[in-house]
Amino acid sequence: MNSPIQSHTSRSDEEDFSAEYPRHKHPAIRVVMMPRDTNALGTIFGGVILSEIDLAAAIEAHRYHSGRIATVAMDTIEFKRPVFVGDLVSFFTETTRVGTTSVTVKVSVWAQRRFGSHVRVPVTEASVTMVAVGEDGQKMPLERREPVDID
Numbered sequence: 649m650n651s652p653i654q655s656h657t658s659r660s661d662e663e664d665f666s667a668e669y670p671r672h673k674h675p676a677i678r679v680v681m682m683p684r685d686t687n688a689l690g691t692i693f694g695g696v697i698l699s700e701i702d703l704a705a706a707i708e709a710h711r712y713h714s715g716r717i718a719t720v721a722m723d724t725i726e727f728k729r730p731v732f733v734g735d736l737v738s739f740f741t742e743t744t745r746v747g748t749t750s751v752t753v754k755v756s757v758w759a760q761r762r763f764g765s766h767v768r769v770p771v772t773e774a775s776v777t778m779v780a781v782g783e784d785g786q787k788m789p790l791e792r793r794e795p796v797d798i799d
């Protein structure tokens with residue numbers, strides 16, 4: 649029985665970090681991982697998570713700038729725990745720096761195991777810097793230094 653899904657359901661002894669889960673915050677993105685998102689090992693492909701981190705950071709950065717923004721940097725990213733098919737994955741964002749042309753966003757990624765279980769674990773986090781750019785692709789000043797809600 650080597651199916652990754654079956655091995656996942658047997659992980660009932662996994663440590664639960666629910667006490668540290670940022671339940672008072674609204675995630676920028678929540679998504680249930682599907683079989684199409686897996687790598688050759690049957691766990692979720694790191695690139696899928698990176699793509700969502702990039703999107704989550706962009707959503708946060710657009711609170712400071714409604715025009716074009718581009719990712720200029722992602723810091724070292726450590727995948728602390730695997731993500732499995734059926735996990736409900738939440739991407740929480742927090743602005744850590746507002747510069748002249750850029751916003752730096754910390755993205756914290758949590759997996760709720762097997763969509764509907766009570767086990768929540770932090771799987772990775774990253775710091776992403778997004779730069780406001782004009783039509784010509786060159787950097788430009790942010791529209792504002794205080795965020796607006798874009799709900």
Ligand SMILES: CC(C)(COP(=O)(O)OP(=O)(O)OC[C@H]1O[C@@H](n2cnc3c(N)ncnc32)[C@H](O)[C@@H]1OP(=O)(O)O)[C@@H](O)C(=O)NCCC(=O)NCCS
Pocket residue numbers: 718719720721746747748749750751777779781785786787
């Ligand atoms: C974004 C881009 C226009 C910036 O050009 P630039 O004129 O060289 O910009 P600078 O080096 O002056 O930096 C601009 C801002 O980004 C920040 N920045 C640049 N490199 C950074 C890095 N490695 N880490 C963190 N912040 C960085 C700078 O601190 C500056 O912020 P501030 O104005 O708020 O202080 C250019 O790098 C670019 O086009 N990159 C490609 C973006 C892209 O296509 N992303 C998608 C990935 S495929």
